[in-house]
Amino acid sequence: MADPSDTNARPGGRPRDPHIDAAVLAATLGLLDEVGYTNVSLEEVARRAGTSRPAIYRRWSNRPALVLAAIGSRLDVPTAPDTGCTLCDIGDSFNIFLAAYRTIRPDAYIALYSECVRDPELQQRYVQTVVEPSRDAVRETLRRAVDRGDLRDDVDVEQLLDVIASLAHYRVLFGQHLSDDEAEKVIETLLQGAAVDYAALLAHSEALEREHFDSSGAHHVSTTHT
Amino acid sequence: MADPSDTNARPGGRPRDPHIDAAVLAATLGLLDEVGYTNVSLEEVARRAGTSRPAIYRRWSNRPALVLAAIGSRLDVPTAPDTGCTLCDIGDSFNIFLAAYRTIRPDAYIALYSECVRDPELQQRYVQTVVEPSRDAVRETLRRAVDRGDLRDDVDVEQLLDVIASLAHYRVLFGQHLSDDEAEKVIETLLQGAAVDYAALLAHSEALEREHFDSSGAHHVSTTHT
Amino acid sequence: MADPSDTNARPGGRPRDPHIDAAVLAATLGLLDEVGYTNVSLEEVARRAGTSRPAIYRRWSNRPALVLAAIGSRLDVPTAPDTGCTLCDIGDSFNIFLAAYRTIRPDAYIALYSECVRDPELQQRYVQTVVEPSRDAVRETLRRAVDRGDLRDDVDVEQLLDVIASLAHYRVLFGQHLSDDEAEKVIETLLQGAAVDYAALLAHSEALEREHFDSSGAHHVSTTHT
Amino acid sequence: MADPSDTNARPGGRPRDPHIDAAVLAATLGLLDEVGYTNVSLEEVARRAGTSRPAIYRRWSNRPALVLAAIGSRLDVPTAPDTGCTLCDIGDSFNIFLAAYRTIRPDAYIALYSECVRDPELQQRYVQTVVEPSRDAVRETLRRAVDRGDLRDDVDVEQLLDVIASLAHYRVLFGQHLSDDEAEKVIETLLQGAAVDYAALLAHSEALEREHFDSSGAHHVSTTHT
DNA sequence: TGCTAAGCGAGACGGTACGTCCCGTCTTAAT
DNA sequence: ATTAAGACGGGACGTACCGTCTCGCTTAGCA
Missing domain, CATH: 1.10.357.10 (Tetracycline Repressor, domain 2)
Structure with missing residues (x-):
């Protein structure tokens, strides 16, 4: 490698x-x-x-x-924590992603990646070297949480991984490293959900769609909602 | 500008x-x-x-x-959609972020940004030019959702914004643009939450912490969990 | 000016x-x-x-x-010396020409002149400013010597002026300023002549020319000489 | 070279x-x-x-x-003519010096040299490339003339060379190439001498000097001359 | 053990692009 | 009307570095 x-x-x-x-x-x-x-x-x-x-x-x-x-x-392979506290372990995920940025100056990754992008093989190697190890560790954490029944088993782990990883990268990228408090809050939102009543929102959306479909051509989309 | x-x-x-x-x-x-x-x-x-x-x-x-x-x-300023369908509007957020990548080849952003990073003023201008306009539009969408009572009013809009924006960027960065279906699923998770019972997780975490605090010095952290 | x-x-x-x-x-x-x-x-x-x-x-x-x-x-107009000693006055001519080079660094003249050359008017002004004043002074010295009968009256003063001026410039140009001793020796040669018997040389030359003319076509140029 | x-x-x-x-x-x-x-x-x-x-x-x-x-x-190495006619050979010296100016536009030499002057090594190379070859040829001509007994053997060949070379350059420099007639006249003066009676001039000069030396301090320099 | 050739190290090449200096000119505002 | 001065458009500079080619030497493996 x-x-x-x-x-x-x-x-x-x-x-x-x-x-x-x-x-x-x-x-x-x-x-x-x-x-x-x-x-x-x-x-x-x-x-x-x-x-x-x-x-x-x-x-x-x-x-x-x-x-x-x-x-x-220089990078060393991160390992998934297993403290028994699901919330803590997940909260630690951010730290796993951020570790790489404490080893090598963050801007180097962006610049390096911006050149790797042009060559598929190189890009792949970048992902394998820099991205995957951290994801592997976090993936394990999430899997464990699902296995324990702490996360809903219809959750797409890979997608959740993306959400966490991307936020970590994004904040480093734009110069504002995620603090532990912020990380905790994000985790809260992710786990608890942002909607007051998701089911209602979904129902409303489907109702609208149906209505729009019925009156195809006509533009009398009534925007009734709660 | x-x-x-x-x-x-x-x-x-x-x-x-x-x-x-x-x-x-x-x-x-x-x-x-x-x-x-x-x-x-x-x-x-x-x-x-x-x-x-x-x-x-x-x-x-x-x-x-x-x-x-x-x-x-070349970039034109995006505007927040207002279809009356909260779910649709939020789902559209990804498109708003992705629009910039359809106007200019994605790799250009990375490479450009990797050079802007070295100069604070330039970086700020990058953010103002490329990042902020999309965020403004999406922020409005989210605010509106909160105002309508569709999102919990203790939700940190700025953070939610970060989560959505970062995911959009991340996926473009690593070559896999987010499909509409995926976007829908992510929104679902974000709004509904990933945890089966967040309150329980929180309680457990706090219990552990307390325990650890009690037995200060002694390292017999009992890793009891479900 | x-x-x-x-x-x-x-x-x-x-x-x-x-x-x-x-x-x-x-x-x-x-x-x-x-x-x-x-x-x-x-x-x-x-x-x-x-x-x-x-x-x-x-x-x-x-x-x-x-x-x-x-x-x-910065240059000030030189005046012809008149010590009564023809030899001294003529010897001083070199100094008059060299004075300009002691006022302004010599290389400046070459470089400046090399640009003036391209514009006739400028070149003329260069001559008027830098060259002529010295020549005027030396010309007066030489005229006086002719008038006194110290120089042959068939001498072309302007040409003699050229010889002296050119030597002064040439030596400065190539980095070896003329010493007083050298100047004296040159003057001696100029006034006394370098030939042992100029008349004989002239006669021989004319004889050869005549001969060559006679035997046009034939190449039996006999190189008889003293 | x-x-x-x-x-x-x-x-x-x-x-x-x-x-x-x-x-x-x-x-x-x-x-x-x-x-x-x-x-x-x-x-x-x-x-x-x-x-x-x-x-x-x-x-x-x-x-x-x-x-x-x-x-x-581009310059080719000039060779000394040897026609048997001393006067002709010497007269040709000017042509040897002028040949370089017929090969390359004259102003180029001035401008080039004005830049070479600033670097001793470059200046030396200029001399070796442009100046010396011609001088070598003419030097041979003059030496031969001395050997033949056509020039006085106390003549400083190098100095005579300087006089001829400098005049050639000077006239080119200031825009008036030396015509053959002029060249002939100059040679005449150089070989025959400009003074009516050089010995007398010398004697007078020495007399004056002695007088000046005797009356050191006193400024009654009597300007007696013929 | 001696021979051969693959492949190494390092130096220098041809060339792209850089960021800067300075030129000579144009424009505005002031006198 | 013409100045003073700022800034412009542009030509050329000398340099850093790139990616490649060439050389002479080292060394492994075959005879």
């Missing part, structure tokens, strides 16, 4: 110097921390790693691939 | 040629559509607009500022 | 601020001394003179015109 | 494309002929040569270095 086995189906010839791999990854991370993704130039990485640009290109096909590998080498 | 009034509080001096403004914005949008944000070079923009790089720099301080202005000039 | 009367046939309107003239010339000379002709930018001149570029252009049509005026304002 | 071997003591690395060298030199000469030194922009040279600016900078460190190389590639 993080190792440069990309282009490494090598039968014979001179073997690669493994010190270069390590030095390059370290230089990349250092530079990334200091100047941000956009300003990581392979030129400078090579300089710091005491090697040359082609040596890097031989290992990683391009800048995003390199940086992704470097980030992957 | 989109016009280059940045540096334009001019008492004397030769006035700017407005044709250049228009030509540059048009060239920028064209290039953006064709090659994506990363490959928009001011060199080429200038070439297509039939002007010079300095003329662009005089109007916009850098590439993200230019592209942001160009995008702003 | 030095004053900016170039473009100044002004009947009415707002009068020019004479302080600007002086400030600009001073700024030009200062800059010229510091950074050399090539690096004198009107931008910087205007800045130092506390005025604007158009104000300069209004007075002098371009950079060489300005610098020429500035140099002219 | 003319080739860009400046920075080319290369052990490893990709070799330079020699076509670019040739194309750039040709483009430079073409441009030089058309628009003059000052208006030779590396931008345009690169455009015409079908290459890029950095490729030029890699070969020549700056504009004067490039143009000098280009000129050097």
Whole structure:
């Protein structure tokens, strides 16, 4: 995943110097921390790693691939908490997503991802490296909650995952990290629901739709509601 | 907002040629559509607009500022729907957020934003140009729902907004646009709640916490749960 | 000559601020001394003179015109020495030509002249400002020597002037200023002649020419000489 | 000399494309002929040569270095004539110096040299490329004349060279090329001498000096002369 | 153990685009 | 009417970096 086995189906010839791999990854991370993704130039990485640009290109096909590998080498795999307190565990989900942002400067992810997007394979690797591990952990938490009967068993876990993950990312993206209190409140809303009476809303919606369907063409949509 | 009034509080001096403004914005949008944000070079923009790089720099301080202005000039301000059907209106919220992605290629936003992030002022302008207008429209929808009594009045509208907006962005980001069906399901969860019995969960959580507090120092946290 | 009367046939309107003239010339000379002709930018001149570029252009049509005026304002008109010693006076000629180079850095002249060359009028003004005054002084010296009977009266004074002036310039140009001793030796050669027997050389030359003319076509040019 | 071997003591690395060298030199000469030194922009040279600016900078460190190389590639090395007629050979010296000005537009030399002056190494290369070859040829002519006994053997050949070279340059510089007739007259003066009686002039000068020395302090310099 | 060739390291290349300096001109307001 | 001064449109600069090519050396595997 993080190792440069990309282009490494090598039968014979001179073997690669493994010190270069390590030095390059370290230089990349250092530079990334200091100047941000956009300003990581392979030129400078090579300089710091005491090697040359082609040596890097031989290992990683391009800048995003390199940086992704470097980030992957630093990120550690999160594990799902299991405190017995469903509410606490779910509340902790946000922290799991946010952990990655405490390891690597947040803006790096956006910039990196913005380049990965252009290459399907790279994008997939990004997801596998950065996104999936956290989701796996949270997914387990949610599954457990469903299993315990704490969450409704018709809940689409994957979708709930999306909601939580996206909110975490969104807030980091726009500069306002989610506080624990806010996280708690969001969880409350998600679990309790925002509607006073969802069933009523649904009924009303269906009634309207039916009415609209009946009077097709005519525009006398009566907007009666509670 | 989109016009280059940045540096334009001019008492004397030769006035700017407005044709250049228009030509540059048009060239920028064209290039953006064709090659994506990363490959928009001011060199080429200038070439297509039939002007010079300095003329662009005089109007916009850098590439993200230019592209942001160009995008702003194309994006039109969304308005909140008011069909009388609360569920429909809220369901439409996703579309409002997604509209921006149908006007400009999605990857452009990520790449652009990843550069805006580095400059607080630019970031703010990004938010004002790209993010806020949609949020304003959706906020109105949600407010109206609360006013009607369709949503609980202790709901934090801003937070709900975040949840909806973030999900929309997240899915676009990772390449899987939200279908109408999915949107409907998400709304259902949000409004109805995911928990079987939220009150019970809360009570349990608090019980655990109390217990933990009582036995301070001792680490015999009994993980009793259903 | 030095004053900016170039473009100044002004009947009415707002009068020019004479302080600007002086400030600009001073700024030009200062800059010229510091950074050399090539690096004198009107931008910087205007800045130092506390005025604007158009104000300069209004007075002098371009950079060489300005610098020429500035140099002219510093150069003072040389006068012919008259010590009674013909040899000394002529020897002093070199000093007269070199004086200009001690007032303004030599490389400035070359660079300035290289731009003046492109405009006949400017070139003429350069000659009038920089070249002629010195030549006038030396011409007087030479005339006096002829009048006294110290120089042969079939000597072409203007040509002798060229020889002396050109040597002075040439040596400055190529970085080796003429020492007094060298000057003395050159004068000696010029006055005494380099040939052992000029008449013989002339006769031989004419003989050869005649011979060559006679045997037109045939190539038996006998190279007999002393 | 003319080739860009400046920075080319290369052990490893990709070799330079020699076509670019040739194309750039040709483009430079073409441009030089058309628009003059000052208006030779590396931008345009690169455009015409079908290459890029950095490729030029890699070969020549700056504009004067490039143009000098280009000129050097066109100039051919002059050889000393040896017609047996000393007078003719010497008369031809002017033509040797002027030949360079018939190959490349004269103003280019001034402008080029004015930029070379600022860099000692460049200036030296200018001299080697443009000045020395002609001087070498003429030096040989003069040496031969001395050897033959046609010129006095106490004549400083190098100085005589300076006089001839400087006059040639001076006249070109100031726009009046030396005609053959004028050249002949100058040679006559140089060889025959301008003074009626040089020995007398010298004696008088020395007498004056002695007198001045005797009456040190006292200023009764009697200006007696013939 | 010696030979061959694959593949390595590093240097330099050709080229794109950058952000800036400065030019010469136009415009407005003031005199 | 003409100035002073600000700002404009644009040409060119010198540089950073990209992705690639070339070289000479190292080393594994076959003889």
